[in-house]
Each structure stands twice: as C-alpha cells, then as structure tokens.
Amino acid sequence: MSTEHIVTRFPPSPTGYLHIGGARTALFNWLFARQKGGKFILRIEDTDEERSSEQATQAILESMSWLGLDWDEGPYFQSKRYDIYNAFIDRLLERGQAYYCHCTPEALEKRRKSAMEKGLKPKYDGRCRELGLGPKAGAVVRLKTPLSGSTRFEDLVKGPITFNNEELDDLIIRRSNGSPTYHLAVVADDIDLNVTHVIRGDDHVNNTPRQILIYKALAAPVPQYAHVPMILGPDKTRLSKRHGATSVLAYRDMGYLPHALLNALVRLGWSYGDQERFSLDELIQKFSLAHVGKAAGIFNAEKLLDLNARYIRESPDHALVQNLIPFLKNSGFQEIDSRKLQTVVPLLKPRSKTLVDMAEGARFCFEKEVQYEEKGDRKFLTPDVADLLIKLRDRLSTLSKFDHDALEEAFTAFLDENGIKLKKIAQPLRVALTGKTASPGIFEVMAVLGQDTVIERITQAVAHIGDKNRDRSSR
C-alpha cells in the first residue's frame, strides 16, 4: 500500500461536546495519518439541523486544538455540501440502484414493531422496490441492496467480518425533505475527499456493510476500515454523561495536561509492549492499528491522574507558569507575579496531580491574608507555641540572608538554643505561613515568601492565637 496517499478523517456531529471516546478516535486517525505522512481531515456532520449547534461545533474545534490534533483540511461542513450528495443520489437513481418509496413513517414504524414482536429483524420489506414509483411529496429515496449473497470486509483491527445481505434492507438515502441521510453523506464525502482509511468506533461495524453497498452501487473503491473498541463506563455500559466527566474540555478545566489525556486515551485499547508513557513523536512512530485490542475497555481515570502527575513533574517550569495563570485567576488572584510563581512551581511539582492542585498549592504566595485551615489552626496555632514563634520571628528578622541554606543554619542554632526539635516548631510555622498542614519544605516556603512576609505572617499568627485565647476566656 502506498503511504503517500493515505487520507483519514474525523467526522464528529455537533450535537454535543467532544467526549473522550471521540477524542480517542480522532487521535487514532491523526496518529495514523501523521505516521504515514498522509492527510487528516476534519468534517462536521451537521445534517441534522434540529440537533446540531454552532456552540457544539466551537466546543469540538476548541477541544481538538487544545489536544493539539491539527487537521490538514477542513473543517468541512456537510450542511454546505448538499450539491455533492444530491449528485450522488441522482446518479444512483439514474442507474436504477435506487428508487422512490412512498411508504409513510407511521406505516414503517408499525411494520417494524410487528416484525419485532414476531421475533424478526425489523427491516424494510421492500414493497416499493419494484413499483417504479416517481418523486412525490413525502417520498424518500432508497438504495436497492442485493437480496442475496454476503458483504465482507477485512477490518484492520478485528479481522474479517461478514454479513449476509439478507440481514440488510433498502436503506433510505434521501429523506422526504430532500436532505441526504447519514450513510449516503458519509460515503459521498469519503469518496469526494479521497478518504482511504476509515478509523471509527466499534458501534459502526453494523453500518459498514450498508456503506460498502453504497460504494459498490457507485462503483467507487471501498476504503480500508478499522473499528476500534468502545470506551465503557465503570458499569460496563457505553460511556455517557451519567458517568461523570466525559468531555475533553472538562478535563482541561480540571487541570489536566493535553499530553496526559492523549497518553491515557491512546493506551486504552492500544499498547506497545510494557511501555506506558510516550512522547507525541514516539506515538507517531510507534502507533499501529495491528496492536489496537479488540475488546471494549473501561476508562481508568486514576491512571490518567497518575499520568498527569508525572507529566506535570516533567514539564518545564516556565510552561507550568503559563498554564497556571488562568487557574490562579480563576481562584481570584488577578495580579500574578510570574517571577514568584516561577520560584514556587518547582516546589509544587512533586505535590500536584493537576494544575488545579498546583494553583491551590500556590495560594500561599499570593494571598494577602493567610486563611488558616480549621484543623491546622486548632492543632498547631496553640498558646504554648506563641512565645516560641515570637522568639523565632525576632531571630529571623536579624538575618541578612534569607535563602534556604541561611535559614537552615539559623534554625539549627535556634533549635539548639531552645532545646527543641524541628518538629516542634515546623508545623505551627507552616500553618502560620501557608494556612495549611501540608506544604513544600518549610525553608523553601520561607525563602519564597521572603523575610518581610514571613515576619508579618508570624506576627499575624501570634495575634490570631491571642485572639482565640481571649475569645475562649471571655466565654
């Protein structure tokens, strides 16, 4: 197979946000095209005017961009390509491969139901097939599918798949309102855009023979198919909204890195030996449809979280600073000193699984007044440490250098003089400076905050201890 002319596409319908199942399909198509030096097309399938929306289209484009899945052509909008579809339908009609059907939707529905009740497959009975009917208000156009024989294709993931043509019925290709149906539009577009590989979800396996029949009727070359297994929720049913976060943008907003999501998605269904993490370049190089599994999988959100934590740790500080700013603004910090942020980021890296975590961890650098966590306040900001904090503050105010080493040295001496262990003072000090019981190393925290702020916060904490005491005794 020539790799020069490979064309893949991702055709979401803009009836909702881009979910992770769709994103994975897009990723596979993208990887395949990139690896083969082919073309990746984005097509918006918006023929259902009722359910399609501009907003959903924007959300999809935004998701794709955020993930970094760039397309070489498009986005094409099916709603603007009706001429193409009509030409294909007319051709089919002329060749006698399609015919008008005058059955009403109500009658069809009724027949479907009774077929189901009899335990038969609810398919069209073909009663208009040989009537030679013409166009008429309310008429649809159906494809004349073979009555016998079978349709077979070699799926790049699942292997050979065969359907008996008796299972298939004469599907509608043009609605009574003149618009093309999904199957026709997809095939027409894929022919028109020279798509060579259709990589899509498992749920389309049953659609494939129908679409192949359209290609055959049109005497067009049939593309290669690769049906990737579905993503299931923890209850093993098809992933949907009720399973919680499923939209790509939701993951962005929860502080995930696109690379982490991509990595998690690609490993759901595809593997490369024992390797778990891949750079984008590696993926492009190593991806292969042959190693995509056949079984549906449950999305493992915990693994994504772990992946995200690792990618955060490996990200350059400056990149994290940029990524963090929107999250900090979202927490109410408008003016952010990015130099200061740059100094905390390395401290926060090993402690943050998401950018949201990291923004939370960086709070102490930017808040005007420390908000004490209830538990830390109660446990560590107690009257018995007030004196010690005062002594410490006075000692710290004498320091001419305020970096990690100078602080450690000063503390060693201070602990020695007072006959205490670091443990004794570290936690109260941590709460005083950050409001939390968990933070980066205490010397690092002080160095980041700077001498003035440290002294100020200790003073505030001592005052706070006094306030608490007064409240208690006055009661």
Added chain:
RNA sequence: GUCCCCAUCGUCUAGCCAGGUCCAGGACACAGGCCUUUCACGCCUGCGACAGGGGUUCAAAUCCCCUUGGGGACGCCA
C-alpha cells in the same frame, strides 16, 4: 428477538497470529515498609487474572467447537 463483535489481575494491558522459554510480565489502584520538618516525590515488598466445558497435541493463556457472560447495531439520528 435478530444480526455483528468481544472475553488474561479491581482497572488498562503484555503474551495469542508463527503452541513449549508463562506455576503468566508491566502499569494504575490498594496494603505494608524505608526515606523524612508536614504533605508529596522516590525506593522496596506484598495482594491479585488466563470465564466454564469439551476437543486437537508429547505439550494450550495461545489452535478448534460449545456454553456462559458482556458490548454494539437493528431510525426519514449520526
């Protein structure tokens, strides 16, 4: 109901196509430990699976059949 697809630890999976090197490997999660000023990171250890039954074979997680289980599709939605 009919058709299509699928089946290895709780989850994602390696191994299967070319049977022996697999009393089944890795990762996440979980449990225990080490490190330690807190929380993490890191390191070590542990727990844990070939759905069941028949065949084929000297030998089956690997090949075949059946059963069971799961998913999907059966629209003038995509």
